[in-house]
Amino acid sequence: xxxxxxxxxxxxxxxxxxxxxxxxxxxxxxxxxxxxxxxxxxxxxxxxxxxxxxxxxxxxxxxxxxxxxxxxxxxxxxxxxxxxxxxxxxxxxxxxxxxxxxxxxxxxxxxxxxxxx
Numbered sequence: 001x002x003x004x005x006x007x008x009x010x011x012x013x014x015x016x017x018x019x020x021x022x023x024x025x026x027x028x029x030x031x032x033x034x035x036x037x038x039x040x041x042x043x044x045x046x047x048x049x050x051x052x053x054x055x056x057x058x059x060x061x062x063x064x065x066x067x068x069x070x071x072x073x074x075x076x077x078x079x080x081x082x083x084x085x086x087x088x089x090x091x092x093x094x095x096x097x098x099x100x101x102x103x104x105x106x107x108x109x110x111x112x113x114x115x116x117x
Contacts, residue, residue: 007096008083014076018069025066032057064115068108075104 002010035041035054042050049057078099086092 004083004092008080011076011080011083014072015080018073018076022066022069022073025062025069028057029063029066061115064111067111067115071104071107071111074107075099078103 031041031045031049032054035045035049035051036058039051041054042048079096082092082095082099086095
């Protein structure tokens with residue numbers, strides 16, 4: 001099993017590497033959501049994002065990828081908080097396991113079912 005400092009480094013890397021792609025994905029989903037209801041988005045994006053492109057963004061793979069990035073970001077952030085705040089090693093291990101099982105696996109399975117079915 002990895003030591004506490006190695007797990008903290010892994011969680012920090014997970015949070016750092018997921019943050020910018022997550023921001024871009026959320027911003028594109030935000031703009032394309034407005035693109036579904038108002039033509040102003042085409043003007044704001046210099047013609048890049050119209051109604052047709054907004055539909056493609058919202059029905060394509062982008063929401064699934066953004067959701068996976070959000071889950072990875074949440075697992076990393078919660079794991080880092082657990083390692084920094086919880087002093088009892090048994091409780092810390094239990095909380096990390098719950099973090100990975102509930103936030104990581106359960107939400108990933110739910111998101112995948114929503115995207116596929």
